Amino acid sequence: MSRKLLLENAHIEGIRYYDVYRKNGGYRSVEKALKMTPEEVVEEVKKSGLRGRGGAGFPTGMKWSFIAKPEGVPRHLVCNADESEPGTFKDRYLMEFLPHLLIEGLIVSSYALGSNTTYIYIRGEYAWIPDILEQAIAEAKANGFLGKNILNTGFDCEIYVQRGAGAYICGEETALIESLEGKRGNPRIKPPFPAVKGAWDRPTVVNNVETLAAVVPIINMGGEEYAKIGVGRSTGTKLISACGNINKPGVYEIDMTISVEEFIFSEEWCGGIKNGKRLKACIPGGSSVPILPANLLLKTAKGEPRMMNYESLADGGFATGTMMGSGGFIVFDEDQCxxxxxxxxxxxxxxxxxxxxxxxxxxxxxxxxxxxxxxxxxxxxxxxxxxxxxxxxxxxxxxxxxxxxxxxxxxxxxxxxxxxxxxxxxxxxxxxxxxxxxxxx
Ligand code: NAD
The missing domain is CATH 1.20.1440.230 (NADH-ubiquinone oxidoreductase 51kDa subunit, iron-sulphur binding domain)
Structure with missing residues (x-):
C-alpha cells in the first residue's frame, strides 16, 4: 500500500468545501508557515527534494531561491493549471475534488516567495473548474486565510483565477505569462527565466498545480520527513493519471518505490491489461515523452525491474529509456498500431x-x-x-x-x-x- 499525502482525504464527502476541509486538518500548514520566515519555508521545500510535477522535474526549492528581489518591485506566483499534455489529467482531479489543498499550497508558497498577487492560469477546456476554485478562494478569504493581514501576520495575499482559451502552448510558462498579460500566447526566449523577468517583467515563479499542493504536506511534516518517502532524488509522492488499455484507468498517488510492472498489473493500481490482452507499449509521462515497448518498459537495459520514478524511467537515456514527465501514463495493448x-x-x-x-x-x-x-x-x-x-x-x-x-x-x-x-x-x-x-x- 503506497503512502498518500495529497489524496489521503479525497474520499471524504464534502471535502471540496471549507468546513469539511478545515475539520480534517486543512490550513494547518498556513498557520505553521506564517509563524516561520519566508526563507525558512523555502528551506523546508529545498530539504524536501520536491521536483516540479508539471513534467520537467526541476527542483522546486532551487527555483524558489532563484527569484529575484529587486527593491520595490512586486513578485508573483503563478499556478500553471493549463494541464494539456495528452494523457494527463491529475491536476484536474486535484482541483475538482480538493480545491482547498491547492489554495492552501498557494497561500504558503505565496508567503515564501513574497507574492501578494497570485494567479491560477487554467486551461479553457476545464470550463467547470474555475467556479470550484473561485468558491474555495471566497471561503478561504471569508475565514481569514486570504486577503489583508492574513492571521494577523501582516501578510496580504489575493488569488485570481485566469481562464485560458484552449491553447496547449499556453501551458509553456512564458507563453502562459504572455497570455496572462493579455497577449497572444507566444513563448519567450529563456533566459531570462521568469524567476528574474516574468509577468509584467516582474520576478515570477510558475509552478504546476500538483507541485503547489505538495507544499502542504511538506510544511506539515517537515522537509526532511518528506524526503524520506521515495527513493534517491525521487522524493515524496507523485500523482499518475493512468489511461489506455487497462482495467482501472484513474488518478493514483504512488510513492515512487513501486515497479512499472506492479503499477500496470496489480489490482491496487491499473489492474492489468483490458480484455486479457498483452501489453505492447507505454508512454509513461504524457504524450511528449518517448514510447517504450513492453520489454524495455518493464526492465531496464541492465535487466533490472524498471521503477516508477524519475531516475529509473529515464535509465538508459532515449536509447532504451524514457521520462517520468507529467505522469500521464498511456498504456497500449497488442492491438494498438x-x-x-x-x-x-x-x-x-x-x-x-x-x-x-x-x-x-x-x-x-x-x-x-x-x-x-x-x-x-x-x-x-x-x-x-x-x-x-x-x-x-x-x-x-x-x-x-x-x-x-x-x-x-x-x-x-x-x-x-x-x-x-x-x-x-x-x-x-x-x-x-x-x-x-x-x-x-
Ligand atoms: P524547463 O526544464 O525549461 O524548466 C523547468 C522550470 O525550471 C521552469 O519553470 C524554468 O523557468 C525553471 N528554470 C530552469 N532553469 C532555471 C534557471 N537557471 N533559473 C531559474 N529558473 C530556471 O522545462 P519547461 O519548459 O518548464 O517544461 C518542459 C516539460 O513540460 C516537458 O518535459 C513536459 O514533460 C512538460 N509538459 C507538461 C504538460 C502538462 O500538461 N503538464 C504539457 C506540456 C509539457
Whole structure:
C-alpha cells in the first residue's frame, strides 16, 4: 500500500468545501508557515527534494531561491493549471475534488516567495473548474486565510483565477505569462527565466498545480520527513493519471518505490491489461515523452525491474529509456498500431504549434503528412528515413519545448518500432484495413 499525502482525504464527502476541509486538518500548514520566515519555508521545500510535477522535474526549492528581489518591485506566483499534455489529467482531479489543498499550497508558497498577487492560469477546456476554485478562494478569504493581514501576520495575499482559451502552448510558462498579460500566447526566449523577468517583467515563479499542493504536506511534516518517502532524488509522492488499455484507468498517488510492472498489473493500481490482452507499449509521462515497448518498459537495459520514478524511467537515456514527465501514463495493448497512434500525436502537435519557429511550424506539418501517408499504406521506405530526418532537425532548434515534444514521440516510435513502419510499406493493402499488432513480431 503506497503512502498518500495529497489524496489521503479525497474520499471524504464534502471535502471540496471549507468546513469539511478545515475539520480534517486543512490550513494547518498556513498557520505553521506564517509563524516561520519566508526563507525558512523555502528551506523546508529545498530539504524536501520536491521536483516540479508539471513534467520537467526541476527542483522546486532551487527555483524558489532563484527569484529575484529587486527593491520595490512586486513578485508573483503563478499556478500553471493549463494541464494539456495528452494523457494527463491529475491536476484536474486535484482541483475538482480538493480545491482547498491547492489554495492552501498557494497561500504558503505565496508567503515564501513574497507574492501578494497570485494567479491560477487554467486551461479553457476545464470550463467547470474555475467556479470550484473561485468558491474555495471566497471561503478561504471569508475565514481569514486570504486577503489583508492574513492571521494577523501582516501578510496580504489575493488569488485570481485566469481562464485560458484552449491553447496547449499556453501551458509553456512564458507563453502562459504572455497570455496572462493579455497577449497572444507566444513563448519567450529563456533566459531570462521568469524567476528574474516574468509577468509584467516582474520576478515570477510558475509552478504546476500538483507541485503547489505538495507544499502542504511538506510544511506539515517537515522537509526532511518528506524526503524520506521515495527513493534517491525521487522524493515524496507523485500523482499518475493512468489511461489506455487497462482495467482501472484513474488518478493514483504512488510513492515512487513501486515497479512499472506492479503499477500496470496489480489490482491496487491499473489492474492489468483490458480484455486479457498483452501489453505492447507505454508512454509513461504524457504524450511528449518517448514510447517504450513492453520489454524495455518493464526492465531496464541492465535487466533490472524498471521503477516508477524519475531516475529509473529515464535509465538508459532515449536509447532504451524514457521520462517520468507529467505522469500521464498511456498504456497500449497488442492491438494498438504505433504508426496510427504516432500520427494522432503528430496531428495534435501540428495543430498546437504556435508557428513562431520554422522547424516546429513546418516540421510538425511534414511529420503529420508523412505519418498519415504511411498509416494509410501509401508510404515508401524512404519516408521513414525522411521522418527520422525531420524530427532530428526539429529537436533542440526551437524557442520552447513544443518542438522537442513533437519530435520525441516520432523518434521513439521509429527507434523501437521501425519494423511496424516498414510493415505499413510492405503490406500496404493490409495496413488500410487492420493494425500491425504484436502477432507480427
Ligand atoms: P524547463 O526544464 O525549461 O524548466 C523547468 C522550470 O525550471 C521552469 O519553470 C524554468 O523557468 C525553471 N528554470 C530552469 N532553469 C532555471 C534557471 N537557471 N533559473 C531559474 N529558473 C530556471 O522545462 P519547461 O519548459 O518548464 O517544461 C518542459 C516539460 O513540460 C516537458 O518535459 C513536459 O514533460 C512538460 N509538459 C507538461 C504538460 C502538462 O500538461 N503538464 C504539457 C506540456 C509539457
Amino acid at each position: 504505433v504508426v496510427k497512434n504516432t500520427y494522432t500525436l503528430a496531428r495534435f502537435y501540428r495543430h498546437e504549434s504556435c508557428g513562431q519557429c520554422s522547424p516546429c511550424r513546418e516540421g510538425t506539418g511534414w511529420m503529420e503528412k508523412l505519418l498519415l501517408r504511411l498509416e494509410k499504406g501509401q508510404g515508401k521506405t524512404s519516408d521513414i528515413d525522411l521522418l527520422w530526418d525531420i524530427q532530428s532537425k526539429i529537436e533542440g532548434n526551437t524557442i520552447c519545448p513544443l518542438g522537442d515534444a513533437a519530435a520525441w514521440p516520432v523518434a521513439a516510435a521509429i527507434r523501437h518500432f521501425r519494423d511496424e513502419f516498414e510493415w505499413h510499406v510492405t503490406h500496404a493493402a493490409e495496413a488500410q484495413t487492420r493494425n500491425y499488432g504484436l502477432a507480427h513480431y
